């Protein structure tokens with residue numbers, strides 16, 4: 001990252017509220033982020049512009065008050081911070097398409113694409129363009145997202161602060177080396193899907209044992225939410241918290257035994273590994289072009 005003097009907190013917040021935010025690609029993650037930004041109150045809907053090739057996506061976005069277009073260049077020309085939110089294999093063609101309207105002094109590119117490296121983005125943009133690569137997740141929609149960000153070669157400290165502050169409006173945001181981002185994808189980028197599947201399965205168990213579906217889903221979701229909150233608020237190791245639920249000779253230890261016999265932890269570890277390896281594969285493809 002290039003060096004630059006940092007600026008104060010209130011100045012950064014002012015800067016965010018005066019930043020025109022563009023999204024290239026208006027799909028699921030772009031919509032989660034845009035809605036999260038707007039709900040935070042720090043980014044006005046009229047300061048967001050989104051492009052997509054899919055009219056249905058644009059209709060959904062218009063309903064939340066953001067400006068929309070089918071022209072990616074229009075997004076870049078009208079934005080200070082551009083979130084690259086297309087699928088990984090579309091990143092290169094989209095960056096090449098907008099190349100001519102990029103002003104490296106004016107715009108900052110923030111890629112959320114799994115696997116796509118900073119180096120490959122910088123190669124596809126005009127020399128000196130500031131790039132920050134991030135891996136967010138879909139609970140950004142409800143300001144409970146988890147993001148890790150890595151600044152590129154030409155990004156200055158003000159860029160990193162701006163992106164971090166912006167992403168903190170939709171959850172937590174940590175800075176880390178780019179080498180960690182594929183594993184971050186495996187844990188938190190893809191992680192909400194594992195959690196949704198866990199909630200669905202717990203609810204299925206409840207239904208099997210006689211609970212009404214709606215109650216079972218509510219109980220399962222609140223249980224994951226509560227457990228996650230305890231880990232974050234108490235700072236205790238999750239294993240210690242698990243032990244506190246397992247009364248001697250009680251119900252939970254019987255359930256834990258069943259989970260362990262079925263390879264519960266190993267399966268989750270394998271899942272994180274599979275997603276991480278897939279992110280690496282996507283990155284290798286983007287590097288080879």
Ligand SMILES: NC(=O)C1=CN([C@@H]2O[C@H](COP(=O)(O)OP(=O)(O)OC[C@H]3O[C@@H](n4cnc5c(N)ncnc54)[C@H](OP(=O)(O)O)[C@@H]3O)[C@@H](O)[C@H]2O)C=CC1
Pocket residue numbers: 024025026027028029030051052053054057072084085086087088090094112113114135136137138189190
């Ligand atoms: N979903 C998630 O939870 C997360 C996703 N990401 C990353 O976010 C990115 C987007 O993922 P996601 O939102 O799930 O994907 P989506 O498919 O929902 O969104 C991508 C959107 O881009 C549109 N699109 C395709 N080609 C172009 C183009 N040339 N110009 C403009 N828009 C185009 C797509 O239209 P069409 O469908 O018609 O092709 C689609 O609406 C990916 O790179 C992914 O790795 C990162 C973290 C979490």
Ligand SMILES: O=C(O)[C@@H]1CCC=N1
Pocket residue numbers: 114185189190
């Ligand atoms: O499934 C994917 O590829 C994207 C990246 C992380 C979450 N969704």
